[in-house]
Amino acid sequence: MSDEEPADIVHTLPLDDWHRERGARMVPFAGYQMPIQYEGIMPEHLWTRENAGLFDVSHMGQLLLSGDGLDDALEAVLPGDVKGLTEGRQRYSLLLDDNGGILDDLMFSRFPDGIYMVVNGATKWDDIAHLHEALPEEININHLDERALIALQGPKAVDSLQRLAPGVEKLVFMTCGKFDLAGTEAWVSRSGYTGEDGYEISIDAEEAERVADLLCAEPEVKPIGLGARDSLRLEAGLPLYGHDLDTDIDPAIAGLGFAIPKRRRTDGGFPGAATVVKHLAEGAPTKRVGLKLAGRQPAREGAEIYAGDTLVGKVTSGGFSPSLQAPIAMGYIAAAHAATDTALQIDVRGKRLDATVVPMPFVPHRYVRGS
Structure with missing residues (x-):
């Protein structure tokens, strides 16, 4: 699998044909053709707030990191508590430059075979290059480009998903696990970027259409586009990388101090620690x-x-x-x-x-x- 982005290529999602068949208006975003809306941003937004919306976020980068000394190596790159992360738990964190500026925000989870990480689609190639440069050679970085990622968001997400993947209802916010989803192995976390309850579901790309069909056959679920995802995350007060976060902003300025626990503030050892810790202590x-x-x-x-x-x-x-x-x-x-x-x-x-x-x-x- 290549870790270099081919030049001048606009990629298609595994569900590209599926979106078009359902009347999606497709637009370029983060190097991909993505559905911005189906029936309209306003009704899709309100449907998600009241029911459950299916979002295709397969443009995002899915990585699996493994190797001896992984936790120490990652704590030299991330300001989060990697060592304290137990299996089946997930955390929000950041990639920072030497001045504490934000290169990207991300989610990472403890799997039995390593750390699973989801990074933003627009920055994933830079993130992969940054990790290759920053981490020791002993650390393996596997870009899972054969997997699709879908988000099921809304107060009725649990009702629909548990019929197809029994047991997911036992997850709570920021926990994860592997489940049988109608005959395919799914990596499921109870998380998302809408402010609603919901799940992010990683599956083999070849299973994406079948799983999307099954989910949208549930009465609570409709496909929802990128436009409503943006309005939902704005209402939830969640920053979007490249708009609300960039290398001129550090975690203290961004109000993301929760992602840097006390031990890391005391011990430092992450990029830009001096600036970030000072701003957290004295005010940005x-x-x-x-x-x-x-x-x-x-x-x-x-x-x-x-x-x-x-x-x-x-x-x-x-x-x-x-x-x-x-x-x-x-x-x-x-x-x-x-x-x-x-x-x-x-x-x-x-x-x-x-x-x-x-x-x-x-x-x-x-x-x-x-x-």
């Missing part, structure tokens, strides 16, 4: 905040944020919230203006819109957590 100069706008006109990525006549920040994600029926945004502003209820203005095409700093998530998370 800028902060990621939620913004609720007056009226109904949304502010989009790049819109400037003002306190009076002073430019204090910029919107990184914004849109109209289908659940709240109001415009919302997230962005970075100077820490002095980041307190909840601070009144600001956002410049949208030369017009100043009133906005207020609000807590995130905009819509409460509904993860099913263990006791």
Whole structure:
């Protein structure tokens, strides 16, 4: 399997024909043709909030890392607690550069045969190259490009999936395992990026159409496009790499300090530790905040944020919230203006819109957590 991205190629997903047969509008994203919507972003968004939506996220990079000394090697690359991760558990973490800037955000899980990692589609080739360079030769990095990845999200996801993969209902948020899903081995985690309860399901790409058909035959499930995935994650206050996260942002600025446990803050030993730990302890100069706008006109990525006549920040994600029926945004502003209820203005095409700093998530998370 190659770890180099072929130049000037737009890839297709294992479910490409399946999406088109169901009327999906396909657009290029992260080097792939992906379904942005089927019947429309608004109804797909609301269906997922109330039922269960099937998302194709096979563009993301699935990696399996193994070898002697794996935990120590990964803790030199990630700021998370790898050593404390037990089998069947999953954690959110980050790849950082030497200044603490975010190269990517990711999920990693403990499997019996190593660490399973899911990285963003737009950055996966750079991530693989970075890991090859940063990790010792003893560590094997297997790019699982023969596997598809689908996400089943929404309050009724458990109802539909447990009929096809008995036992998945016993998982709680950020736990995982291998299950028989209608005759195929599925790697299932109870996680996702919508703020809803749900699952991410890794299967052999050759089984993707059959499994997607089975899931969408369940009364709770409809296929959902990339557009609703974006509006759902914005309502959930979840940052998107390349928009809300990049190498100019460190975990403290991004409000992701939860991904760096006390032991790692004390011991350091990860890229950019000095900067990140200082910002976590003393406060970062800028902060990621939620913004609720007056009226109904949304502010989009790049819109400037003002306190009076002073430019204090910029919107990184914004849109109209289908659940709240109001415009919302997230962005970075100077820490002095980041307190909840601070009144600001956002410049949208030369017009100043009133906005207020609000807590995130905009819509409460509904993860099913263990006791």
